[in-house]
Amino acid sequence: MKNIAENREISTPDRPLLSIRDLQVEFETMEGRLRAVDGVGFHINSGETLGLVGESGCGKSVTAMSILRLLPSPPTRTSGRIDFGQTNILELSPSDLRKIRGKAISMIFQEPMTSLNPIMTIGRQISEGVMVHMMNNEKEAWERAVEMLRRVQIPSPRERAWEYPHKLSGGMRQRAMIAMALACRPELLLADEPTTALDVTIQAQIMAVMARLKDEFKTSILLITHDLGLIAEMADRVVVMYAGQVVEEGGVKEVFKEPLHPYTAGLMGSVPVLGRKFSEGRKRLEEIPGVVPSLRDMPLGCRFRSRCTRVDHLCQEGAPRLCEMGSDRKVRCWQWSK
Amino acid sequence: MLQYLFKRLLSIIPVLIGMSLLLFFMLRSLPGDPAQVLAGQMASQEDIQLIRVQLGLDKPVYVQYGKFVINLLKLDLGRSARTQNPVIQEIWARLPNTITLSVVAIVLACLLGIPAGVVSAIRPYTWVDYLVTSTALFGVSMPVFWLGLMLVVVFSVMLGWLPAGGTGGITYLILPSITLAAFVTAFIARMTRASMLESLGQDFVTTARAKGLRENVVIIRHALKNALIPIITVIGLQFGNLLGGAILTETVFAWPGMGRLIVDSILARDYPMIQGSILIFGLLYVLINILVDLLYAFVDPRIRYD
Amino acid sequence: MTEPTFTQTPQPSLTPPAGPWRRRWSALKRNKAAMLGAILILVYVLTAAFAPLLSPGDPAAPDLMNSLEGPSAKHLLGTDQLGRSILARIIHGSQVSLLIAVGVIAVGLFIGVPVGLISGYYGGAVDFIIQRITDMFLAFPGFLLALALVAILGVGVTNVVISIGIYMIPLYIRLVRAQVLTVRGEIYVEAAKAVGTNDIKILYKHILPNVMVPIIVQTSLGMGMAILFAAGLGFLGVGVQPPQPEWGTMLGAGRSYIFNAPHVATFPGIAIFLVVLGFNLLGDGLRDALDPRVKV
Numbered sequence: 019m020k021n022i023a024e025n026r027e028i029s030t031p032d033r034p035l036l037s038i039r040d041l042q043v044e045f046e047t048m049e050g051r052l053r054a055v056d057g058v059g060f061h062i063n064s065g066e067t068l069g070l071v072g073e074s075g076c077g078k079s080v081t082a083m084s085i086l087r088l089l090p091s092p093p094t095r096t097s098g099r100i101d102f103g104q105t106n107i108l109e110l111s112p113s114d115l116r117k118i119r120g121k122a123i124s125m126i127f128q129e130p131m132t133s134l135n136p137i138m139t140i141g142r143q144i145s146e147g148v149m150v151h152m153m154n155n156e157k158e159a160w161e162r163a164v165e166m167l168r169r170v171q172i173p174s175p176r177e178r179a180w181e182y183p184h185k186l187s188g189g190m191r192q193r194a195m196i197a198m199a200l201a202c203r204p205e206l207l208l209a210d211e212p213t214t215a216l217d218v219t220i221q222a223q224i225m226a227v228m229a230r231l232k233d234e235f236k237t238s239i240l241l242i243t244h245d246l247g248l249i250a251e252m253a254d255r256v257v258v259m260y261a262g263q264v265v266e267e268g269g270v271k272e273v274f275k276e277p278l279h280p281y282t283a284g285l286m287g288s289v290p291v292l293g294r295k296f297s298e299g300r301k302r303l304e305e306i307p308g309v310v311p312s313l314r315d316m317p318l319g320c321r322f323r324s325r326c327t328r329v330d331h332l333c334q335e336g337a338p339r340l341c342e343m344g345s346d347r348k349v350r351c352w353q354w355s356k
Numbered sequence: 357m358l359q360y361l362f363k364r365l366l367s368i369i370p371v372l373i374g375m376s377l378l379l380f381f382m383l384r385s386l387p388g389d390p391a392q393v394l395a396g397q398m399a400s401q402e403d404i405q406l407i408r409v410q411l412g413l414d415k416p417v418y419v420q421y422g423k424f425v426i427n428l429l430k431l432d433l434g435r436s437a438r439t440q441n442p443v444i445q446e447i448w449a450r451l452p453n454t455i456t457l458s459v460v461a462i463v464l465a466c467l468l469g470i471p472a473g474v475v476s477a478i479r480p481y482t483w484v485d486y487l488v489t490s491t492a493l494f495g496v497s498m499p500v501f502w503l504g505l506m507l508v509v510v511f512s513v514m515l516g517w518l519p520a521g522g523t524g525g526i527t528y529l530i531l532p533s534i535t536l537a538a539f540v541t542a543f544i545a546r547m548t549r550a551s552m553l554e555s556l557g558q559d560f561v562t563t564a565r566a567k568g569l570r571e572n573v574v575i576i577r578h579a580l581k582n583a584l585i586p587i588i589t590v591i592g593l594q595f596g597n598l599l600g601g602a603i604l605t606e607t608v609f610a611w612p613g614m615g616r617l618i619v620d621s622i623l624a625r626d627y628p629m630i631q632g633s634i635l636i637f638g639l640l641y642v643l644i645n646i647l648v649d650l651l652y653a654f655v656d657p658r659i660r661y662d
Numbered sequence: 663m664t665e666p667t668f669t670q671t672p673q674p675s676l677t678p679p680a681g682p683w684r685r686r687w688s689a690l691k692r693n694k695a696a697m698l699g700a701i702l703i704l705v706y707v708l709t710a711a712f713a714p715l716l717s718p719g720d721p722a723a724p725d726l727m728n729s730l731e732g733p734s735a736k737h738l739l740g741t742d743q744l745g746r747s748i749l750a751r752i753i754h755g756s757q758v759s760l761l762i763a764v765g766v767i768a769v770g771l772f773i774g775v776p777v778g779l780i781s782g783y784y785g786g787a788v789d790f791i792i793q794r795i796t797d798m799f800l801a802f803p804g805f806l807l808a809l810a811l812v813a814i815l816g817v818g819v820t821n822v823v824i825s826i827g828i829y830m831i832p833l834y835i836r837l838v839r840a841q842v843l844t845v846r847g848e849i850y851v852e853a854a855k856a857v858g859t860n861d862i863k864i865l866y867k868h869i870l871p872n873v874m875v876p877i878i879v880q881t882s883l884g885m886g887m888a889i890l891f892a893a894g895l896g897f898l899g900v901g902v903q904p905p906q907p908e909w910g911t912m913l914g915a916g917r918s919y920i921f922n923a924p925h926v927a928t929f930p931g932i933a934i935f936l937v938v939l940g941f942n943l944l945g946d947g948l949r950d951a952l953d954p955r956v957k958v
Contacts, residue, residue, distance in 0.1 A: 088562055112571070120568035132559040135578055137585075137657055146577075147567035182657040198567070374798025382814055493946070497939040499890055501897045502913060502931030509924040520920075600805025604894050608917070618806075619898050622813045634810050638802050 033103070034061035035238050036085070036123075036206055041098035043080050043089065052313040054080045056262040057098075059340075062206065067232065067239040069253030069270065071246065071285065073310055077262040078242050082208045085240075086119050102206075121151040124199040128211035130191035134183040140167070141179030144198045151202040166197035169234075170227050189220035196227060203235055210242045225252060246285060250274060255346070258282050261310055261321040264340060268347040278349040280326050281306070320352065328353060360659065364649050368642055375638050379631055380424050399437075433632035438624050443632035446617065451636065453523070454613035457605070458598055460529060461536035462591070469541040470580075470587065473548020477556060478575060488545060495542025500601045504535035504608035521610035532609040536601050540594045547590045548583065555583040585656050592648030596641055689951040696947020699882075702940030710756040721750040721907045730923040740925045743915060748926065751907035752933045758908045759889050759937065762823055766888035767881055769827025774834025775877065779865050781835060782842025789839075796832040804829045808891055812900050822901050826891045830884060837880050841873035848872075875952045879945055886941030893934050909934045 043055035055077040062068045070078045083089050084096050087107065100107040102118065110118070127133040135143055144163035145156070153159055160179070167175035170193040183191055192212060199207055209228065213221035229252060232239055241252055249256050249270060256273050258266040258281065266279040277283040284306040308325035311317055317324065320333040332338075332352040340348050341355040391408040392399070399407075427433070433443035476488035511531060512520035519528050555561065556579050564578040565571075603615035610616070614633055621629035653659045690696055709716060718738070725745030733740045739748040781792040799807065811825035845851060846869070854864050895901030896910025897917075904911055909930040916927030 083562075086566055088565055116568045116570065118568070119566055125563075125566045127559060127563065129559055133563045135560040135564065135582065137581055137655065138578075146569065146573075150568050184658050195563075198563075370794050371797050371801045374794065375801055378798060382810065385814060493939065493942060494935075497886065497935055497942050499893050499897075499910070499913070499931055499934045499938075501894065501910075502927070502934065505913070505917060505920055505924075505927045506931065508920055509928070513921055513924065596803035597805070599803040600894075603805060603809065604897065607898060618809070619900075622809065622898075622900055630810070630813055634802070634806065637806050641803055642801055 035064045035102070036240075037061040037099075037101045038081070038085070039099040039101070041081065041084065041100065042096070043077070043084050044095045046093040046095065049314065051095075053316075054262055054313060055084070058259070058262070058264055059098075060257045060264060060267060062238050062240055064205070065236060065238055066254040067241055067252050069249035069256040070240060070242045070259065071244060071249060071256060072259035073244060075310055075313075076259045078259050079210050081259070082125070082210050082240060082242050085208060086123060086125055087115060088125070117151075120147045120199075120204070121202045122204055123206045123208065124202070124204040125208040125210065126192070126195045126199045126212050128214050130188055130195050130215065131183075133195060134191055136183055139180050139182060140186070140194045144179075144194070144201050147198060148201050162201060163197070166201045167194065169200075169231065170194070170197045172197070188216050189224060192216060192220075192224050193227060196224070196231065200231055200235055200237065204237055206238045206240065207232075208240045208242070211244075212241075213248070214243070214245070221248075228252075258285070261316065262313070263321065263350065264348070265322070265350045266348065267340075268343075272347060278343060278347070278354060279322075279351050280328050280353075281322050284325075284327075360653055361650065364646060368646065371642060375635070375642075376425055376428060377421075379635055380421050382634075383627055383631060428635070433635070434628035436621075436626055436629045438621070438626040438629065443628050446629065447614065447632055447636050450612060450614050450617045453611060454599075454602055454606070454615060457529070457532055457536060457611060457613060458595075458602055460533040461598060461602075462540065462595070464533060464537040465540040465544055465594075466591065468537070469544030470548050472541075472545040474552055474575070474580060476545070476549045477552030480553065485549075489549065492542040492545040492549075495538050496546070498538065500535060500539055501604040501608050503538055504531070504605055507531050507535060508608070521608070523612060528609075532605050532611050535608065536598065536605045539601060540591075540598055543594055543597070544587065544591060547587055551583040551586045552579060555579040558582070581655070585652065588648060588652050588655060592645050592652075595644045595648075599637055599641060686952050690947065693947040693951045695943045696951060699940045699943025699945075699947060702936060703944060706756050706760060706937045706940065709753055710760050713753050713757055717747075717750040717753045719747050719750050721746060721754040722905045730919055730926065732923070732925055739929045740923070742912065742926050743919060743923075748912070748929050751912060752909065752930060755907040755909045755912065755930065755933065756937075758819065758902055758906065759892065759934075762819065762826070762892045762902075763885040763888040765823035766826045766830055766892075767884055769823065770830030770834045770884060771877075771881070774831040775838050777831070778835040778838025779842055779869065779873075782839035783846060783861070783865055783869065792835065793839075796835050799829065799832045800836075805891060805894060808895065809898070809900065812895055817900050817903050819902055819906075822892050822895055825895075826888050829891075830888070833884070834877070834880065837876055838873055841876055842869055845869055845872045875948075878952065879949045882941050882945035882948055886938040886945070889934060889938055889941070 037059075038061070039059045041055055041058040042053065045052045045054060058077070058081055060068070060070075070081070072078045080089065084094075085100055085107065087096070087110075089096070096108060098108070102122065105118075107115070107118065134140070141160055141163045144166055145159035148159040148162045149156065152162065164175050164179050167178055172178050172190060172193050178186070178190075183194070186194065196212075207228075212228070213224050216224060225248065228239070231237070239252075241248065243249060253270050255268065256266075256270050257264055258273075258279065260279075260281050266273065266277070266282045268278075273282065274286070277286055287306075306325050311321060311324065318334075319336060320326070320329075320338055323329050323333045326333065330352070338350050338352045338355055340350045343349055343354060391404045431444050433447075435442055436446055439446065472488045472492070476485045479485055508520045508531065511518045518531050520531075522528060556575075558579075560582075561574060561579050564574045569577075599615075602613065603619060605611065606613045606615035607619055614637060618630065618633040618637070620626075621633060723746060725741070727745065728737075728741055729743055729745040731737060731741045731745075737747050737749065739752065742748055742751070777792060781789045802810070807829045808822075808825045811828055812821055815821040815824060851864060851868050854868050859867075892901055893908075893910030893913070896908045896912075897914040899911070899914055902908035902911055904915070912930040913927050913934075916923075916930065919926050
């Protein structure tokens with residue numbers, strides 16, 4: 019584990035920073051085993067922002083949580099590979115795993131309200147992680163915390179460090195979360211719906227802070243969201259998930275220009291776009307009819323079949339595979355793999 | 357913080373007024389002549405007349421209540437009908453024993469109950485959890501006095517290790533404090549388990565894990581500290597049960613505390629003594645709850661600052 | 663996960679959630695602890711109901727020649743200081759204990775629940791006054807309050823029921839009031855108010871069904887507590903009076919013989935323990951099975 023850093027040095031640029039292969043996440047429940055993530059695979063390159071999109075329950079948060087093995091086990095069972103550099107995270111011992119958590123890979127969550135410990139000062143919540151990974155000196159760690167609060171543009175950071183979370187607004191709390199996540203200069207930041215719980219105006223500010231710090235710290239980001247606007251703005255590449263599987267992957271520009279999977283196309287159709295008018299017929303805000311199939315009874319064949327507009331007999335008979343469509347472009351649809 | 361303390365102290369005033377009203381009417385709702393009751397059954401006619409004048413029983417009720425409150429404030433609780441000593445003097449002699457017993461019991465209960473609940477919560481539905489939860493369930497279902505007697509049977513009668521009752525060295529404290537602590541320990545363990553399970557499911561615990569903290573740091577510094585907030589409230593409320601249990605425990609072990617005093621007074625129909633002891637018990641309970649509130653504010657910054 | 667799905671727009675419900683009692687019952691049946699508790703309680707109820715048939719002889723007939731005998735084939739649980747069969751006394755004692763528990767709960771329910779509903783529903787001055795009175799009673803440790811009331815009212819079954827019942831009332835008031843406050847703002851209550859339904863009907867038809875679960879749980883746990891309190895009073899000699907057989911009183915009498923005949927105090931204690939255990943098991947199980955908040 020000591021040489022994980024060196025391993026990673028060797029790994030770039032040919033080897034991606036993080037690569038997930040055939041990830042399966044199952045939950046043991048009273049009604050049997052539910053598979054929330056089914057054979058997911060994608061990679062994140064050094065310095066890039068990868069967007070991970072999908073409806074709620076599609077398994078995107080579960081995927082992110084399993085990168086740091088944050089899902090409780092039992093009842094969760096995880097299999098597959100998650101390679102960080104040359105290390106398979108899923109095989110790390112608990113103590114080696116802790117050296118990655120918060121240091122090489124860190125995470126911010128959707129709810130800044132509940133993600134911060136209500137009875138610990140902001141400064142302490144940042145410095146305790148710093149003390150684990152960077153320095154053992156309490157005073158220095160505190161200084162680092164104050165410095166990070168300043169970097170996320172919290173006004174009068176030295177005073178704010180002594181505050182408890184309930185004294186801060188939602189936006190300020192999420193800034194504090196970002197400060198906490200970036201305090202140990204991680205190489206990868208997992209951002210799980212970082213702005214969903216915030217007001218629209220605050221969302222933009224938070225994303226600006228993240229974008230700036232990403233460059234400053236040279237951190238890669240896995241941005242999980244259902245907000246396609248955010249993806250368009252922030253991400254280099256995008257992975258679309260549906261019902262526990264990856265259905266499309268590619269560069270943001272390419273995917274937005276020409277979505278290959280009907281689901282991706284549907285998602286884009288349901289985003290309001292400025293300048294379009296209701297009167298322009300087809301271009302009004304569209305809905306994808308139907309609902310995501312339940313994990314309890316996944317249909318055979320294509321999982322999107324029941325909601326798809328371009329369904330044919332193949333979709334009933336077998337599950338489509340994720341097919342390479344040129345360089346760095348993949349889609350899971352019979353339409354493209356006939 | 358000071359403002360919170362002040363508010364909290366203000367809020368007990370209606371409670372104290374209520375208590376005094378309850379006690380005032382308690383004696384007056386007794387059948388027969390209150391003067392006769394207060395003087396005791398052996399009192400002569402002159403004594404009763406004297407008490408009647410002393411208490412101003414000929415005056416209107418609100419005047420009587422005013423006098424009663426003034427006497428309370430002066431801690432003048434009258435004289436025992438049984439011993440003729442001032443009530444307050446008898447209480448002072450017994451109170452330290454009850455406080456010793458209760459403090460030892462509550463400390464014991466916290467030291468055992470909280471760790472048991474935590475262990476149970478971090479390994480839910482394992483044999484450790486079942487052991488803790490079923491022992492705790494037995495603990496809250498057992499009559500205190502029966503447990504006390506059974507401990508006497510085993511440790512005093514059969515093994516001869518510990519005294520069956522009375523006071524003396526530390527050995528005399530062991531069985532009564534275990535007896536008194538049992539129910540509260542079990543209650544605290546149950547509460548800790550529930551509170552920890554909730555706390556462990558919170559997002560900030562995941563955040564703490566994501567930081568790379570060691571699991572025991574996550575559990576103690578993050579989960580347990582938050583779980584303690586409801587636990588402290590429960591401990592405060594459980595003090596009521598503890599004081600109630602003290603009455604029974606003291607009777608079992610012939611422990612010369614307030615509980616024995618009150619029971620003996622009831623059996624002897626010594627009403628001034630009953631009134632005085634209930635008042636002191638009530639005050640003790642109120643006082644403890646204020647202490648608990650302060651502790652609460654100490655743990656939870658949201659209360660401290662708002 | 664609060665993100666919107668694309669087609670579902672949940673409509674706020676205008677009717678109270680239909681009481682899913684059937685589903686609750688099946689959840690309860692699956693809860694082993696609750697079922698064990700229910701069986702224990704059932705055994706006691708049957709024992710109380712058929713006490714004269716089950717009892718090996720007269721619980722009150724003294725037989726001084728055979729006092730303080732240990733368990734034997736003749737007297738399964740031995741005899742007490744007056745030579746009475748302890749088993750017979752325990753069996754008959756179940757009647758008193760259960761009667762007291764039911765009486766206490768009745769006092770608590772019939773006064774506490776309506777007052778709690780009113781306090782929570784109307785708020786304002788009514789609520790303030792009720793709450794101050796509640797505080798006053800809860801300012802005393804529960805057992806002490808019951809003991810003090812017995813000291814005033816005197817001993818005996820009825821007075822024991824009243825004394826413990828008076829302590830139970832503020833517990834129900836608190837519980838019900840807190841529940842009412844959480845459902846008072848619900849849309850179905852608002853809707854009922856908006857269409858001019860009268861208050862009593864709202865309380866009875868819309869609020870009460872939604873506060874039933876905690877009341878049921880409290881009732882089971884309260885039964886256990888009432889039995890413990892009554893036994894405690896009996897133990898101190900201020901509860902149910904001899905010769906009427908009552909477990910706590912039996913234990914109190916047995917205390918004097920703890921050195922040479924510990925069985926006299928042991929068996930009534932086990933009787934108390936098992937029935938209280940039954941009510942606690944059932945109460946816990948009810949809470950787990952019925953309270954939606956606890957469910958994952």
